[in-house]
Amino acid sequence: MQAMKVTLPDGKELELADGATGADVAAAIGPGLAKAALAVQVDGRTLDLARPVPDGATVSILTDRSGDEALELIRHDTAHVLAAAMLELYPGVKISIGPAIENGFYYDFDFPEGVTFSDADFERVEAKMREHVAADEAFVREELSVADALERFRAEGQDYKVELIEDLVKNEGVDGVSLYTNGPFTDLCRGPHAPSTKRIGAFKLQSTAGAYWRGDSDRQMLTRVYGTAFFKQKELDAYLHLLEEARARDHRKLGRELGLFTFSELSPGMPLWQPPGMAIWNQLTDLWRTENRRRGYDEVKTPILWDVELFKASGHWQNYRDNMYFTDIEDRPMGLKPMNCPGHVQLFKDVRRSYRDLPMRFSEQGLVHRHEPSGTLHGLMRVRHITQDDAHIFCTEEQIEDEVVGCLDFGFDIYRLFGFEPKLELSTRPEKRLGADEIWDHAEEALENALKRQGLDYEVNPGDGAFYGPKIDLHMRDSLGRSWQLGTVQLDYQMPERLDASYTGADNAEHRPVMIHRALLGSFERFIGILIEHYAGEFPLWLAPTQATILTIADRHVDAAREFAETLRAAGVRVKLDDRTESVGRKIREAELSKSPYMLVVGDREAESGSVSVRRHKEGDIGTLTVDEFAQRIADEVADERSLDVPAAAVAAD
Numbered sequence: 001m002q003a004m005k006v007t008l009p010d011g012k013e014l015e016l017a018d019g020a021t022g023a024d025v026a027a028a029i030g031p032g033l034a035k036a037a038l039a040v041q042v043d044g045r046t047l048d049l050a051r052p053v054p055d056g057a058t059v060s061i062l063t064d065r066s067g068d069e070a071l072e073l074i075r076h077d078t079a080h081v082l083a084a085a086m087l088e089l090y091p092g093v094k095i096s097i098g099p100a101i102e103n104g105f106y107y108d109f110d111f112p113e114g115v116t117f118s119d120a121d122f123e124r125v126e127a128k129m130r131e132h133v134a135a136d137e138a139f140v141r142e143e144l145s146v147a148d149a150l151e152r153f154r155a156e157g158q159d160y161k162v163e164l165i166e167d168l169v170k171n172e173g174v175d176g177v178s179l180y181t182n183g184p185f186t187d188l189c190r191g192p193h194a195p196s197t198k199r200i201g202a203f204k205l206q207s208t209a210g211a212y213w214r215g216d217s218d219r220q221m222l223t224r225v226y227g228t229a230f231f232k233q234k235e236l237d238a239y240l241h242l243l244e245e246a247r248a249r250d251h252r253k254l255g256r257e258l259g260l261f262t263f264s265e266l267s268p269g270m271p272l273w274q275p276p277g278m279a280i281w282n283q284l285t286d287l288w289r290t291e292n293r294r295r296g297y298d299e300v301k302t303p304i305l306w307d308v309e310l311f312k313a314s315g316h317w318q319n320y321r322d323n324m325y326f327t328d329i330e331d332r333p334m335g336l337k338p339m340n341c342p343g344h345v346q347l348f349k350d351v352r353r354s355y356r357d358l359p360m361r362f363s364e365q366g367l368v369h370r371h372e373p374s375g376t377l378h379g380l381m382r383v384r385h386i387t388q389d390d391a392h393i394f395c396t397e398e399q400i401e402d403e404v405v406g407c408l409d410f411g412f413d414i415y416r417l418f419g420f421e422p423k424l425e426l427s428t429r430p431e432k433r434l435g436a437d438e439i440w441d442h443a444e445e446a447l448e449n450a451l452k453r454q455g456l457d458y459e460v461n462p463g464d465g466a467f468y469g470p471k472i473d474l475h476m477r478d479s480l481g482r483s484w485q486l487g488t489v490q491l492d493y494q495m496p497e498r499l500d501a502s503y504t505g506a507d508n509a510e511h512r513p514v515m516i517h518r519a520l521l522g523s524f525e526r527f528i529g530i531l532i533e534h535y536a537g538e539f540p541l542w543l544a545p546t547q548a549t550i551l552t553i554a555d556r557h558v559d560a561a562r563e564f565a566e567t568l569r570a571a572g573v574r575v576k577l578d579d580r581t582e583s584v585g586r587k588i589r590e591a592e593l594s595k596s597p598y599m600l601v602v603g604d605r606e607a608e609s610g611s612v613s614v615r616r617h618k619e620g621d622i623g624t625l626t627v628d629e630f631a632q633r634i635a636d637e638v639a640d641e642r643s644l645d646v647p648a649a650a651v652a653a654d
Contacts, residue, residue, distance in 0.1 A: 004055035016053075023049040023195075026061045036063040038073055038194045046073070048141055048192045064199075064231040071230070075100040077139065077182075077194050078129075078203050078229040079107050084185035085128035086225075090115060095187070096160040096213060096222060103239075104228030108211055110160070110220060117223055122205040133200050137183035139193035149177045149188065160213065161188045202236040203229040206243075246480055251532035252379040258537055258594065260528075260545070261380070269377045269384035271525060276545035279574055280528055283543050284521070285365060287414075288389050291644065295410055297363040297391055302343030304367055308333045313498055314342040315434050319467040323370045340366035341492075341517055344392040345499045348513070353503040358513065359395035359403055365524070366390040380529030387524040393516040394501070400491065403516055404450035404472070407489045411474055411520045413644050415486075418531065420476035422487070424456055427464035427471045434468050434494045443491045444470045466517075468494040474520075478534040486527065490517040538595045538617070542638040547574045548598040548630070550612070551587040555579075560607035564600070564627050571631035592617060600630065 002018040006025060014028055022040025026033045026049065039046050039062040042053055046062065046069065053059055062070050079098035086093050086109055093115075098107030111117055144152070146169055153161040165188065168174045180189045182197055194200075205227040213219040230236040247253075255261050260277035263270075273281060289299065308326065311317040316324070316338060325336040337343065344362045353360070366388045376382050393403050408424075415422055426447055429440045447470055451458050458472070465471055474487035492515040495501075502510045521527040531539070541547055548568065552561045558579045568575045576596070578587050584601060591599045600612035611626045625633065 004053075006053055006056070007058045009058075009060045018055070019052055021050055021052055022047060022059070022061070025053060025059055029061070033061055033063070036065075038062045038064065038066070038070055038199060039192050041069075046192050048139070049195055050141065051192075064201075072100045073192065073194055074200050074231065075105040075229045077197065078200050078227065079105040080139070080180065080182050080185065080187055080189070080193070081129050081132045081197055081200065081203075082107050082125070082205070082225065082227060083109075083187060084132055084183055085125050087185060089125060089128055090117070092157075094158055094160055097164075098187075104206070104226060106224050106226045108213075108222040108224050110213075110222050117208065117225075119205075119208060126203070126205055129203065132183050133197045133203075135183060136196050136198040138196045140181045141178055141191060141193075142181070143176055143178050145176050146174065149179065152186075153188070164188060199231075200229055201231040202233040203227060204236060204240065242480055246482070246533070249480070249533040249536045250379075251381070251529040254532050254537040255379070255529075258545070260532070267385075268374060269372060269382075271380060271383060271385070277528070279545040280531075280539065280543055281524060284524060284527070287417075287642070288363075288365065288521070291410070291414065292363040292391070295361075295406065296359075297361040300344065300347055300362045300364050302337075302340060302347065302364060302366065304337055304369065305329075305334050306337055306342070308335045310342050310346075311335055311337075314345075314495055315468060315498060316342070319432060319434075323372075325369050325371060336369040338368050338370045340364055340368060340388065340390045341392055341495055341515070342499065345495060345501050345515070348394050348501050349499070353394075353513075355396060355503055355505045355511075358503060359393050359399050360513075361391060361393045363391040364388075380525045380532075383523075383525050385525075388519050389521040389524065389527075391518045393518065394496075394503075394513040395516065396511075397514060400446050400514055400516070401450045401453060404447060404489055404491070405454055407516065407518045407520075408450070408454065408456070408472070408474075411487045411489075414520050415474070415476060417642070417644060418534070420478075420486075423475040423477075423483070424451065424458035425461040425464075425473045425475065426451065426458050427461040427466075427473055429465050429470060430463050430467060432467055433465070434498075439493050440470065443493060447472055447489075447491055466490050466492075468492045469517075471517075478530060479536075480533070484530055486522045486530075487520040488518070488522075491515075492517060539597075540641050541597050541634065542642040544595075544597050545574065546576045546594070546596050547634055548576075548600055549591045549594070549596040550575060550577045550600045550602060551584055551591065552577075552579045553584045553601065553603040555581060557602045557604070557607050561602045564602065564610075564612060567627050568631055568634075571628075571635070573631055573634050588615065598630075598634075 003015050004018050004020065005013050005015050007013055016024055016028060023037065025040060026037040037049055040049055040053065041060045041062060042057045064070055083095050083098055090111060092112040094110040096108040098105065146165060149165055150162055165177055168177065177188060178190060179186050180191060180193055205225060207226045209224045211222050211224040213222055228239065258276060259274050261271045261273050264272060308317060320338055324338050327334055347362060368386050368388060369384060370386060372382055372384050395403050412422060428444055469490050469492040471488050471490035473485050475483050475485050477483050496512045496515050501513055503513055505511045550561045550565055552558050561577055561579060565575050565577045588599055595617060597617050599615040602612060606612055611624050612630055613624050614622050614630060616622050
């Protein structure tokens with residue numbers, strides 16, 4: 001029999017009979033792996049175990065220990081099991097698509113007229129799904145001609161599958177499609193799938209939502225059912241516990257309870273900040289302003305409203321106008337800026353610049369507006385009114401690497417303050433972009449060289465760069481392990497060219513500066529939302545809206561407590577006085593619920609001695625201090641929390 005060879009992940013070659021499948025590869029390696037195998041990766045592409053493996057391919061076997069790729073596989077399996085259960089329980093239901101997504105899966109359904117479906121039906125559906133899992137139904141792939149597949153789904157009344165196939169013919173020119181069958185259910189699907197339903201260890205349906213077919217608001221509204229799946233019940237339980245914790249930390253809930261911010265239907269997607277929320281905002285602003293100054297940035301401010309001709313010149317009109325707001329002023333078309341960069345170029349151009357002026361670093365707490373569809377708005381995380389911790393650096397070609405490294409070091413210092421460990425991505429040219437490929441080659445190489453120079457680990461994210469240049473994105477994980485993209489460092493050759501920015505070089509000739517776009521928090525609104533959930537509303541002392549709450553025991557202690565509060569405020573402590581006629585026990589409980597870091601109890605002894613009985617949030621009584629001693633304690637603790645150790649070499653001279 002003719003033989004073939006494949007290469008294993010460790011570089012070893014494995015000889016197999018011609019036409020061997022992924023299952024044959026697993027069996028040849030060992031019986032344990034054959035039993036555990038879920039799918040095969042062939043030259044990086046995941047396939048069913050039953051699919052033939054080509055001669056000379058590099059292969060690896062996916063098992064339940066293969067991380068996210070394996071989870072994605074069984075979540076896709078579970079979506080098919082959900083559809084099978086729905087077809088049995090709701091005759092006449094039409095099915096559309098059911099992909100695996102981050103942390104789970106969904107499937108969209110069109111229920112017959114008069115049939116309703118809600119979370120209350122989950123238990124019934126899950127019971128039917130468990131029957132299919134227990135039955136160990138094989139996932140069987142077959143390939144049909146387009147004509148046969150259309151005939152089949154038309155006969156079943158599955159109109160959405162018919163439309164999908166017709167679109168595949170029109171857009172991709174296919175003449176055949178693949179179908180997968182598990183038990184009584186057959187779906188149009190590219191795959192891959194695990195060998196059978198029994199590999200699904202544990203699953204849970206989670207929520208429903210409305211979803212327009214193909215995302216088109218003029219099309220049919222479908223019912224989207226979300227769920228998740230894991231290999232083991234304990235993994236599902238841990239995930240559901242994490243979701244409960246996330247719900248308890250939801251920044252919208254905590255923001256309301258702590259009185260940080262609110263929203264109005266009269267200004268959708270644009271938060272209104274209450275005084276406690278502004279206290280957090282102002283502390284972040286002070287951090288931003290201080291650290292920018294230390295690193296040689298000059299703070300600027302630019303208008304939010306510009307003539308649209310500026311956006312046409314910058315490229316935003318061509319690439320971003322669907323996300324912008326426009327108005328006419330005296331018959332002059334104007335637009336609210338979606339980004340600060342065109343304004344900073346105007347500042348750079350305002351006076352004649354020399355190579356001796358470079359690098360020039362502008363920073364701005366820049367207010368921008370971007371139209372986000374109302375259905376995507378989400379508290380502080382997705383808003384229309386965005387305040388960026390923005391900066392733009394104008395530099396020479398030779399200064400690029402140093403400036404990029406300086407931006408990254410700045411970001412690392414800031415993130416350490418909040419306990420965030422950054423993960424870096426190099427995002428390369430998108431399909432829709434400005435500029436020639438050779439410029440993109442050069443820009444991507446410059447960012448990559450900066451990363452390599454610092455010995456930083458990074459992943460490449462193809463096609464996700466800005467329309468004007470590649471970027472380094474900085475992702476963080478919060479206390480619940482969720483990933484957030486915060487910072488970005490972007491290299492731009494396009495905007496200085498398009499907006500005609502120049503400087504005089506040492507040769508007395510005119511040259512184009514290179515422009516680096518840099519934000520580290522991303523936006524103040526979203527960053528505060530992330531911090532609320534990261535800390536569960538229990539901010540470190542330097543950020544806490546109220547650092548100490550003074551609690552009176554009786555009305556006769558109010559005058560002394562007010563005097564203490566004034567002394568502390570003069571010392572820079574953010575203090576609140578609770579002088580209500582309530583028991584001190586109740587006041588303590590309410591101060592604990594408000595997450596006040598310190599509680600200061602004032603009774604007869606304290607009023608006479610000028611001292612306070614100090615309690616720490618969640619710790620209880622920690623002793624008695626004079627008011628001055630407590631003020632110094634706060635100052636020392638804040639200084640320690642707020643400290644950033646910045647190497648001298650990283651701090652640019654003004």
